[in-house]
Amino acid sequence: MSSFLSKFCQTARLHSLRFASVATNTNSLTQRFSSPTLRITSVQLKEKELSIQWNNSSTVDLPYVFLRDNCQEPESFDQVARQRLFNPAFTVDLNIRATDAQVNEGGKQLTITWPDGHHSRYKSTWLGRHCIGNTAMSGRLPVETVYWGGDYYDKMPRFDYEMLLEDDRCLLECLLKVESHGLVLIENVGTQLNQVKRFCDRIYYPKPCIYGKGVMKVENKPNASHISLTGVELPLHNDFVYYDYTSGLHILHFIHQVSDPTAGASQFCDGFHVAEVLRERNRAAFDLLSQYPVQFVDAGCDVLGDYDTEAWHNTISVSSNGEITEVNYSNHSRGPHIPSTLMDKLYEWYAAYYELSHLLYLPDYMIEFKIQPGQMVMLNNRRVLHGRSAFKVQGNEYRYGEICYMDWDEIRSKARVLMKKLSLTL
Template sequence: MWMTTLARCALPTMLKRSSSVSACHFSRIGGRPELTVATSPTLSLYPTWWQLRGHGTQAPARMTSNPLGASTGVRHARALDQERQLEVEWEDGGQSLYPYTWLRDNCQCPVCTLQSAGARSLQLSQLDIHTGVDQVHVTDSSKVSILWPDHHTSEFDPEWLKKRCFSPAARQALQEELFLNERVYWDSELQIPTANFEEVLHDDKAALDWLLALRRVGIVYLKGASAEQGQVARLSQRIGFLRLTFYGHTFQVQDKPQANNLAYTSGDLNLHTDYPALHYPPGVQFLHCLRQADDGGESEVVDGFHMAERLRREDPEAFRTLSSLHIDFTDTGADYCDFMVQSKNRIIDVDSDGHVVRINFNNATRDSVLDLPLHQVQPFYSSLQAYVQLMTRPENMLTYKMEAGDIVTFNNWRLLHGRKSYMCHPGCVRHLEGGYLDWDVVMSCLRVLRKSVHGES
């Protein structure tokens, strides 16, 4: 059965959510129905799963909300000296094991931890990684107390311990809570989550919903900003700070003479991610429409992660090629300062488990230098073309047109974006202001907002 709202299906499952039904209404952006947040304080930013998913896409598997059960009371704790582990039996009947070394390393007392910073002050050189345990007992306040051979005592709160259980299910749940790595894949039928710009700036719940949607879906529309420069900076200050690049703190996307970037022309922009010429490209991009073109200028986006997984299924060899070969990118010019940027990136970046974590592709800045053995050149071109052809299928690409005051926020590591050519009458120049943020800054703000809204540690 489909879940009632995306918030129930795609938000981190360890996050406590209101059970009230979201009240939403629809507006239209660029000819497509879009979800808009109404003013009720209990609303979710998210469309229903069926509205979001489009035809033929699949929901990711849901995680259990609490792999170890709801209760955090300790029934019993004992030392297993042969295994050098502490066994904790919970009141709900579950059990957890904790290595002695890890427990001593993470003692929470004021001697071992700087309480004001939550930072470990115990030095690794002072840690006996082969330590035993002299005594274990559960205190009247249900804390687990350990007396170590050096006569140091550690006390551990049961909730703190249970959250850090080493079972696969608990580790997976905690990592999802920390990093929110589950994704909702989409195609041309996506209804872009949309929120009010001023509400995001001034209401923590609205800002949290915005960032959660940005993380899960990869793109969120903000309506209602004034059509003047400076709104990108205002929005970035809500999160933290902008990423300074060679194009400045913000950049003006206009048709310019002697343009130092293809974006600064009125021609077609093919699907791309920004700045693969950097080894660490910006993670999030804001684009604010100040003035739209008279004719043309529609934006195009595609879910690069979804297309990478499709490529993995349909053409495994092409996926293997693009996720293993490091390709040269370059960007040279003058803007905020003179620059000659050079990088080597994989088109499809995967982590050690093979999960897609970043797309690096801009055909304009892909270098003519191709540092590959001769026998890999043709397979590379065949693989890259297969990926591009997959992304540019009409059923996979979403098209919309921004209006003055609109701000689109999107995941630059995941989405590939482009633009159709445009024409403007004299004296009416299409103008967008853009800016970048790093995902570390965005995720930091998301966690702070989550704690503010839901009281989570």
């Protein structure tokens, strides 16, 4: 389990989690990331490591091979491309040992001398940021995961659309909230077309898929190849579970809605939260869902022509350190094939699947509200399940929106670029 999740679970029970503040005041960014400068107070040469004492009274021992491997000097590291210029496996002795280490510039820099006379200089902030074990192994942004439940609507982070387009701090805060909470609401978007594309262009670009090359329409279609494009009830699910690489982010803007106040209402559930609840109450069920893959399929025809997709994913994906990284749940796209390794545990798997499914729909964990014209939702597609109630189009009314997908790689890249631009320490 990652450090942030481990700490979180130690301080709160899963059934009574307290919510972190979801205020959208962008001044909080400065408070969050602008901590006192980390400085080195002393160093000690050991047999295989350099022991570094920090001004916050903490100590870290870094192997010499790690330090030499991460030398930042121009001979070792391209200063423009920001990439390593050598392979330590062929140029650095595994048992290398520094001959000297000096603290310079009032603790802001460390200079190491190696046996061949080479000097490596490291900024204290760089060392603090990249020390072994300092961050989770997921590439996530430096924010804690905040679980939520049935009362999330009133606590959901909300952002103004035009501010997101114009203010870097506001955009960064939004991206961080999507990372931490998984679901945010964007308001005052208006009901003009192409607002999703404007927002995506502000970040990077929309991801093409079998349904379209970028921004796609959300509307009823005759003979639709997917039930999301009909008026029948759409159960909770993740999109693109039938892809090997599931889309990371889902952005949906509504332009027109049906008049019935309860018809076509959107439903959302924090899959990470529910998966943790299941792990707490029935570890055997959690293990079954996290160890055996499920087939997902989708076949049909859309604007780009015929398609036939298939992928296999564990219902709950867990990293090597126990962190939940994905929830893959789409009952209407779940295929019939069964892995041979699951045959003797198939009944138990179904029991686990039933338990998870019932948890997802409990009022304690699911929220339901109708996205109004001029509103946009942005959600983590690998974490937050979404669905909607049934609806009927009557008279001259119609239900219409625009949707696109992005990958987390681009979202996190944009956030890191904004942090650097705003001089906020990672």
